[in-house]
Amino acid sequence: MAGDLERETTELLQQLVRANTVNPPGNERAAQEHLAALLRDAGFEVELLGRTDERPNLVARLRGMAEGPTLCLLSHVDTVLADAQAWQRDPWSGEVVDGVLWGRGAQDMKGQTAAEVTAAIALARSGWRPAHGALLVVVVVDEESGGEEGAVWLTEHHPDAVRCDLLLNEGAGAVFPYDGERMYGVCVAEKGIFRFTVTTEGVAGHAGTPWLGENALLKLVPLLQAIADRRPAFDLTDPPRALLAELGVPVDGDPAAALEAVRARDPVLAGFVEPMLGVTLAPTIVNASEKINVIPSRARLKVDCRTPPGMGEEQVRKRIAEVLGSDGYTLEFTEKVVGNASPTESRLMDALRGWVAREDPGARVVPTMLPAFTDSRTFRDAFPECVAYGFFPQREMTYYEAWPLVHSHDERIATADLGFAARCYRDVTKELLGA
Numbered sequence: 001m002a003g004d005l006e007r008e009t010t011e012l013l014q015q016l017v018r019a020n021t022v023n024p025p026g027n028e029r030a031a032q033e034h035l036a037a038l039l040r041d042a043g044f045e046v047e048l049l050g051r052t053d054e055r056p057n058l059v060a061r062l063r064g065m066a067e068g069p070t071l072c073l074l075s076h077v078d079t080v081l082a083d084a085q086a087w088q089r090d091p092w093s094g095e096v097v098d099g100v101l102w103g104r105g106a107q108d109m110k111g112q113t114a115a116e117v118t119a120a121i122a123l124a125r126s127g128w129r130p131a132h133g134a135l136l137v138v139v140v141v142d143e144e145s146g147g148e149e150g151a152v153w154l155t156e157h158h159p160d161a162v163r164c165d166l167l168l169n170e171g172a173g174a175v176f177p178y179d180g181e182r183m184y185g186v187c188v189a190e191k192g193i194f195r196f197t198v199t200t201e202g203v204a205g206h207a208g209t210p211w212l213g214e215n216a217l218l219k220l221v222p223l224l225q226a227i228a229d230r231r232p233a234f235d236l237t238d239p240p241r242a243l244l245a246e247l248g249v250p251v252d253g254d255p256a257a258a259l260e261a262v263r264a265r266d267p268v269l270a271g272f273v274e275p276m277l278g279v280t281l282a283p284t285i286v287n288a289s290e291k292i293n294v295i296p297s298r299a300r301l302k303v304d305c306r307t308p309p310g311m312g313e314e315q316v317r318k319r320i321a322e323v324l325g326s327d328g329y330t331l332e333f334t335e336k337v338v339g340n341a342s343p344t345e346s347r348l349m350d351a352l353r354g355w356v357a358r359e360d361p362g363a364r365v366v367p368t369m370l371p372a373f374t375d376s377r378t379f380r381d382a383f384p385e386c387v388a389y390g391f392f393p394q395r396e397m398t399y400y401e402a403w404p405l406v407h408s409h410d411e412r413i414a415t416a417d418l419g420f421a422a423r424c425y426r427d428v429t430k431e432l433l434g435a
């Protein structure tokens with residue numbers, strides 16, 4: 001059976017990779033119709049719901065025999081673009097070489113779409129139906145450009161079609177080594193994004209007599225230096241607290257000591273853990289004078305600021321002021337999205353923990369937080385009771401190998417892991433909805 005799931009997931013992923021869904025423009029319709037036909041044939045009730053004809057979202061439901069929780073297997077079928085010149089193989093070939101499937105979307109996230117859909121189809125074809133509750137398979141469009149036609153539109157316009165209690169999506173799952181152990185991350189939280197522009201003002205003048213003017217760009221120097229030298233205070237939330245405990249360094253008071261203990265054992269992992277502990281500030285864009293011979297009267301610095309789940313604007317401003325001080329500049333937020341989280345313990349976590357214990361004895365499941373956001377954030381906002389996790393298990397490639405391939409060239413996945421993930425979705429679905 002395991003062999004069949006791997007082969008079928010691999011074939012479906014090849015078909016999905018060959019359907020170019022680079023967003024923009026997305027053009028997901030052909031891929032969605034293909035998936036819809038497969039799910040319909042297997043016995044699912046299928047709807048294609050879109051703001052536009054070219055970009056339908058797929059909602060497939062397998063009803064149970066009694067009332068119970070709805071488990072949703074969520075994914076997105078659009079991808080970011082690929083520069084074929086930079087790739088060793090054609091990004092839309094879906095070629096399999098030495099047990100590895102190459103193509104845009106293999107990791108993010110057509111591989112998971114293929115594993116979820118193949119698992120759902122295998123269950124339905126075998127005659128299985130939920131004993132209670134329902135199984136939902138939702139494949140959205142437009143995740144890579146913010147979800148306005150995808151998860152955001154769907155949860156706003158068709159909440160009853162996609163309302164769910166438990167949800168599995170992207171965000172974590174590739175194994176990572178730590179201190180002689182094997183860890184599988186389950187993403188339980190997404191950080192918020194509070195991007196802002198800092199503006200300094202001066203007096204324009206001739207660049208040949210610089211001290212007669214007042215250079216706004218030079219007023220950014222102390223601000224940039226402050227970002228380089230200082231970090232905002234930690235704001236520890238439940239997910240990293242639980243993670244640090246699992247890593248053997250429970251937090252007692254200040255998380256700094258726990259973080260340093262992780263760093264001493266594994267500096268790479270510490271680089272992933274540190275952003276989970278609070279607000280991060282990354283200056284990325286500066287602009288000032290339009291002309292080389294004119295002293296700028298105004299300079300702007302753009303900062304990508306990411307915040308712990310649940311943190312609102314007032315607290316973010318306070319953390320920024322700790323680093324930048326409060327004088328000599330004005331600050332304007334250009335994007336404000338509050339992050340969110342699901343509980344670190346739940347029936348869904350128990351099911352994933354049990355599955356990993358059976359499939360990879362000795363390995364452990366740990367909660368993680370993504371420093372970016374996925375459609376899980378949208379579903380948690382729409383359905384506050386929903387427990388939404390990111391989990392796409394892989395063990396042929398570690399998290400440190402898989403993460404850099406996302407949005408980059410030579411994206412690829414081991415076909416053995418496609419079978420591994422499909423088995424996970426099949427087994428966990430049966431366990432949660434009844435055999």
Ligand SMILES: [Zn+2]
Nearest residue numbers: 108109143170
């Ligand atoms: Zn993605």
